[in-house]
Amino acid sequence: xxxxxxxxxxxxxxxxxxxxxxxxxxxxxxxxxxxxxxxxxxxxxxxxxxxxxxxxxxxxxxxxxxxxxxxxxxxxxxxxxxxxxxxxxxxxxxxxxxxxxxxxxxxxxxxxxxxxxxxxxxxxxxxxxxxxxxxxxxxxxxxxxxxxxxxxxxxxxxxxxxxxxxxxxxxxxxxxxxxxxxxxxxxxxxxxxxxxxxxxxxxxxxxxxxxxxxxxxxxxx
Amino acid sequence: xxxxxxxxxxxxxxxxxxxxxxxxxxxxxxxxxxxxxxxxxxxxxxxxxxxxxxxxxxxxxxxxxxxxxxxxxxxxxxxxxxxxxxxxxxxxxxxxxxxxxxxxxxxxxxxxxxxxxxxxxxxxxxxxxxxxxxxxxxxxxxxxxxxxxxxxxxxxxxxxxxxxxxxxxxxxxxxxxxxxxxxxxxxxxxxxxxxxxxxxxxxxxxxxxxxxxxxxxxxxxxxxxxxxxxxxxxxxxxxxxxxxxxxxxxxxxxxxxxxxxxxxxxxxxxxxxxxxxxxxxxxxxxxxxxxxxxxxx
Numbered sequence: 001x002x003x004x005x006x007x008x009x010x011x012x013x014x015x016x017x018x019x020x021x022x023x024x025x026x027x028x029x030x031x032x033x034x035x036x037x038x039x040x041x042x043x044x045x046x047x048x049x050x051x052x053x054x055x056x057x058x059x060x061x062x063x064x065x066x067x068x069x070x071x072x073x074x075x076x077x078x079x080x081x082x083x084x085x086x087x088x089x090x091x092x093x094x095x096x097x098x099x100x101x102x103x104x105x106x107x108x109x110x111x112x113x114x115x116x117x118x119x120x121x122x123x124x125x126x127x128x129x130x131x132x133x134x135x136x137x138x139x140x141x142x143x144x145x146x147x148x149x150x151x152x153x154x155x156x157x158x159x160x161x162x163x164x165x166x167x168x169x170x171x172x173x174x175x176x177x178x179x180x181x182x183x184x185x186x187x188x189x190x191x192x193x194x195x196x197x198x199x200x201x202x203x204x205x206x207x208x209x210x211x212x213x214x215x216x217x218x219x220x221x
Numbered sequence: 222x223x224x225x226x227x228x229x230x231x232x233x234x235x236x237x238x239x240x241x242x243x244x245x246x247x248x249x250x251x252x253x254x255x256x257x258x259x260x261x262x263x264x265x266x267x268x269x270x271x272x273x274x275x276x277x278x279x280x281x282x283x284x285x286x287x288x289x290x291x292x293x294x295x296x297x298x299x300x301x302x303x304x305x306x307x308x309x310x311x312x313x314x315x316x317x318x319x320x321x322x323x324x325x326x327x328x329x330x331x332x333x334x335x336x337x338x339x340x341x342x343x344x345x346x347x348x349x350x351x352x353x354x355x356x357x358x359x360x361x362x363x364x365x366x367x368x369x370x371x372x373x374x375x376x377x378x379x380x381x382x383x384x385x386x387x388x389x390x391x392x393x394x395x396x397x398x399x400x401x402x403x404x405x406x407x408x409x410x411x412x413x414x415x416x417x418x419x420x421x422x423x424x425x426x427x428x429x430x431x432x433x434x435x436x437x438x439x440x441x442x443x444x445x446x447x448x449x450x451x452x453x454x455x456x457x458x459x460x461x462x463x464x465x466x467x468x469x470x471x472x473x474x475x476x477x478x479x480x481x482x483x484x485x486x487x488x489x490x491x492x493x494x495x496x497x498x499x500x501x502x503x504x505x506x507x508x509x510x511x512x513x514x515x516x517x518x
Binding site (some may be wrong): 023037040042043048049050051052053054055063134137138140141143144146159 | 496
């Protein structure tokens with residue numbers, strides 16, 4: 001029972017509820033909850049850059065504790081359902097916006113919460129229509145992924161991934177392997193793997209001196 | 222363009238956002254207000270401007286339009302901070318207000334104002350006059366510390382100007398001192414304090430607080446972690462200041478920028494396909510969309 005009270009504590013008078021704490025809308029998907037939780041954890045981490053000079057260790061610790069609690073509730077379908085019902089009941093009791101101590105039809109602080117942690121508008125179409133190491137890196141960063149995370153999925157050595165992004169062709173193995181690496185990388189990002197690897201291998205072959213056996217890459221119409 | 226700390230890329234962004242929008246056909250004027258460290262002209266490829274804000278400060282010129290000099294980039298004009306002076310003074314406060322009002326009426330689509338480092342009242346006013354205040358950050362503690370100081374200072378300055386009753390203005394002034402006796406630490410604390418003093422001023426304060434929406438740009442990022450910093454800073458602003466900020470984009474560390482500086486041209490001109498140029502162009506698009514949505518020009 002004590003635990004139950006604790007989990008509903010945030011929903012009461014003025015304090016942020018779990019959704020507000022994680023900056024999520026009430027209908028946030030499970031995936032959005034995960035993303036928001038990871039972001040909140042890094043935002044309020046002890047050595048976090050973003051809160052530097054603003055929040056002290058105790059404030060950060062308190063925030064982290066609340067984030068963990070919010071996540072425990074929102075990531076568990078059953079607990080979330082109970083919590084939502086409690087929030088709904090509270091809203092029915094006290095209609096209106098969080099009380100700021102005065103009434104003004106216009107004023108809501110914070111203003112509307114973002115729909116979810118938005119990713120930047122997609123960079124999935126390379127600027128000149130051809131995939132390159134740089135456009136792969138942009139697509140990766142726009143998804144918030146580090147190279148190590150790509151390695152974890154693709155099993156491709158991060159050194160190779162870095163060489164692919166930086167187009168250090170001399171450090172890469174033969175085209176057959178590179179095609180495989182790039183295909184795995186592109187797939188991990190959810191891109192059209194055949195097109196990305198085709199474009200990339202074309203660049204690789206154009207940059208490498210022909211060994212006679214290899215046909216010159218055809219240029220695209 | 223503001224951000225407190227020097228060297229985070231305010232001038233780089235001012236020059237390149239201005240150039241990026243000019244390249245889309247908009248008429249743009251870039252204004253350098255950093256009289257102590259003027260170099261926007263060099264970023265834009267203007268060797269020695271023949272007119273500058275110093276002419277306005279000295280009273281030689283009344284209309285800022287006469288200060289606009291051409292740049293090698295079509296549609297892009299420049300108002301330099303100084304020319305031939307070692308360090309020109311900022312205009313007197315009354316002249317400054319006049320300047321800001323006239324800048325807003327320049328016959329063009331976008332005006333980019335590059336603020337200097339620090340949080341001098343003049344710098345804050347240049348930041349506050351814009352429809353969009355862009356806060357430039359570097360992923361390092363020193364930049365964040367200065368940026369938060371800058372943001373707080375800008376916020377309190379704005380509120381001091383918006384409040385009408387003498388005692389309320391005094392309270393805002395007290396709050397500017399972080400160690401004030403009343404324990405007002407954040408804009409939210411101040412809002413509650415003012416609301417209890419005078420409900421009408423409280424409403425005015427809250428309305429003005431809502432429209433204070435700095436746009437965050439993180440410059441020279443090198444990892445996905447550093448990209449996420451913008452979202453985290455947005456959370457910190459909301460939680461600790463009650464200020465809603467927008468994260469409008471990041472620019473990654475790119476050697477093309479240095480190449481462009483050495484060539485004394487914007488990177489969006491000399492290397493439009495480089496990472497830095499592509500990211501700058503996206504931010505420019507977002508800002509122009511925001512301006513269009515706000516009905517501003």
